[in-house]
Amino acid sequence: MGKLVECVPNFSEGRRPEVIAAIAGEVEKVEGVTLLNVNSDASHNRTVVTFVGEPQAAKLAALNACAKAAELINMEQHHGEHPRIGATDVIPFIPVSEITMEECVQLANELGQEIAGKLNIPVYMYEAAAKTPARVKLPDVRKGEYEGLKTAIAAPERHPDYGPAKMHPTAGATVVGARQFLIAYNINLSTSDVNIAKKIASTIREAKGGFKYCRAMGVMIEDRNMAQVTINMVDYTGTPLHRVFETVKSEAARYGVNVIGSEIVGMVPLQALIDTADFYLRFEGFDRKQVLEENI
Amino acid sequence: MGKLVECVPNFSEGRRPEVIAAIAGEVEKVEGVTLLNVNSDASHNRTVVTFVGEPQAAKLAALNACAKAAELINMEQHHGEHPRIGATDVIPFIPVSEITMEECVQLANELGQEIAGKLNIPVYMYEAAAKTPARVKLPDVRKGEYEGLKTAIAAPERHPDYGPAKMHPTAGATVVGARQFLIAYNINLSTSDVNIAKKIASTIREAKGGFKYCRAMGVMIEDRNMAQVTINMVDYTGTPLHRVFETVKSEAARYGVNVIGSEIVGMVPLQALIDTADFYLRFEGFDRKQVLEENI
Incomplete structure (x- = not known):
């Protein structure tokens, strides 16, 4: 199916349907891009748009949506529970197929430069696209939020990676980057003792010496x-x-205790399922192109 | 990705490149169809064409290719090692996605009627589309081959399912049907004793009380x-x-003895890999639509 990237921009508007529709519309009308989901939250006053597409098409869709958000959202009047620094708050690119993380980092940098150059919005690069370790994590980049960053941005250590060291008067600043696809995954146990789930969770999560790319909690499913x-x-x-x-x-x-089942919540990239089959069936030299549907 | 069917017609020509190209060209030019493979064998004097597509488009491509074969191949002059009864020898449809075997049987019947009606070629239905148990297996339908069927076709028990009870003067007869996708799968053992592989093969194959849809042999991989x-x-x-x-x-x-690996030879439908992950990870309620790429 060729090079494919996912993009999940977050916008600081979750209440005005016409603004949300206008932003999503910018994504939808770019050829080579498929809009997968628009999720708006009124109390967060925030909308998460999910789309996939060919890399250059995805970049264009992100740029156009960002321009529309800058036009329709005024951060001076924005209130919501979720931390944010701009009208388009954050734009991550995620590799889906036939594309490396390095290519997504490159794409994110191109978009960052275009947002800075064409829209005059300061841009910070984060996660895999971060220029310094201090900017890898989103909360670190967003410190002080829109209101605090208006003055903090003047300090050299808070200067953006692209664009002016000065907030856009209505659109604020934007974070752009690249990260891996996040899979929400639950494993169900043959016990009603939540402490066992908590103990197991602590063995697999990075923070407690477990797997590097694993966040985990033990919870009770009451019903x-x-x-x-x-x-x-x-x-x-x-x-x-x-x-x-x-x-x-x-x-x-x-x-x-036994594992009685597991659940994928939401989407999973095909490659994660191929990797699973590859492991259990001990494949030798399996190529993704052998999947019939990949040739269509 | 919508309803998708695979079609693997076999033509009685494996030597004249211009004839092979003309037949494959009929498939390629139908919109909604993707030509995956053209495999010609000179000693068999036979070509296997593999394509996928939306059901009605696939049916049209098969009909047009069959018409072209009837025009360019004269069975009176055909010689080859492989058994055959016509210029287009056999056309199986295989369900790929969002389509049932019953729908493929229906599609095969439509094609059979069109080949009989428009091209005046007698058509036998086989495998899942067979009208009687005696016609399920291809070798049974092809008994006597082109030369023998010329006279045998007049007998009521060999009358075709569609079309005249008389061979087409140059194109002979054609077998049409529906079957499941065939996965060629090898499992490698940590032993050089081929007898162990033979014993294991006999436990899994249908003929010896094993799995119904499994053909297996034990072989030695010398290198x-x-x-x-x-x-x-x-x-x-x-x-x-x-x-x-x-x-x-x-x-x-x-x-x-241990299993040291397994190999998928050629293509595998995505669903077979999803089913594998589903089994080993004990998925609860996994839906194929959760595969990100399925939404594009």
Whole structure:
């Protein structure tokens, strides 16, 4: 299917339907791009748009949506629960198929320069596209939010990576970057003891010495009277699904508990399922092009 | 991606490139169809064309290719090692996505009627589209080949399902039907004793009390000094990959032998890999639409 990138821009508007429709419309009308989802939250006053497309088409869609947001959103009047620094708050690119993270970083840099050059909005690069370790994490880049950054941006250590060291008068600033696809993954246990789920979660999460690309919590699913390990797989190429599944299965056995099932919440890239089949069936030299549908 | 069917017509010409190109060209020029492969064998004097497409487009491509073969191939002058009864020898439809076997049977019947009505070629329906048990297997339908069928066709039990009970003077007769996708699958063993592979193969194949949709043999891979179970999975929806893999692993262990790997030879439908991940990760309620690429 050729090079394909996902883009998930977040906009600081979750209440005015006509503004949301105008921004999403900019994405939809670019050829070579498929709009997958528009998710608006009124209390956050924020909209998350998900689309996929050929890299240059995706970049154009992101730029046009960002320009529309700058035109229709005034950060001086924006209030909401979610942290933000601009009308277009953050734009991550995510590799989907036949594209490397390095290419997504390059694409993010091109977009950052265009947003700065054409729209006069200061741009910070984050995650895989960060220029310094201090800008890898989004909360660090967003420190002080829109209101605080208006003065903080003048300090050399807060200067943007592209564009003026001065907030856009209505659109603020924007964060652009590249990251891996996030898979929301739950593993269900044959116990109603949430403490077992919590203990297992602590063994697999990075913060406690577990897998580098794994965030995990133990929770109780009340309506099934069942404990669950709920997981964010933040880089399935580094920490694959099967490794987390097998580790949870093994840790659960230590308590005499079985894994009764697992759930993918939302989307999963095809490659993560191919990697799973590859591991369990011990494939030798399997090529993604052998998937019939990949040739269409 | 919508309803998708694969079609793998076999033509009785494997030597004249211009004839092969003309037949494949008829497929290629139909909108909504993707030509995947053209495989010609000179000693068989036969060409296998593989394409996928939307059902009605695939049917049109098959009809046009069949008409072109009837125009350019004269069975009176055809010689080759492979059994055959007509210029277009056999046309199977194979469900790929969002289409049932019943719909493929219906499509095959429509094509059979069109070939009979428009080209005046007698048509036999086989496999899932067979009208009687005696016509399920291709060798049974092809009995006597082109030369023998010229007289045999007059007997009521050999009358075609559609069209005249008389061979087309140059194009002969054609077999049309529907079957499942065939996955060629090898499982490699940590032994150089081919007898172990042969014993394992006999436990999984239908003929010896094994899996209904499994053909298997034990062979020696000389250049790796390794025994292999080589398998044709003739219906992965009835006998899935994981079940065959796990059974071979378990039977091999009985001889102190391990499975060191497995290979998919050629194409595999995406669904077979999803089914594999679903089994091993014990998915609850996974929907194919959750595969990101399926939404594009």
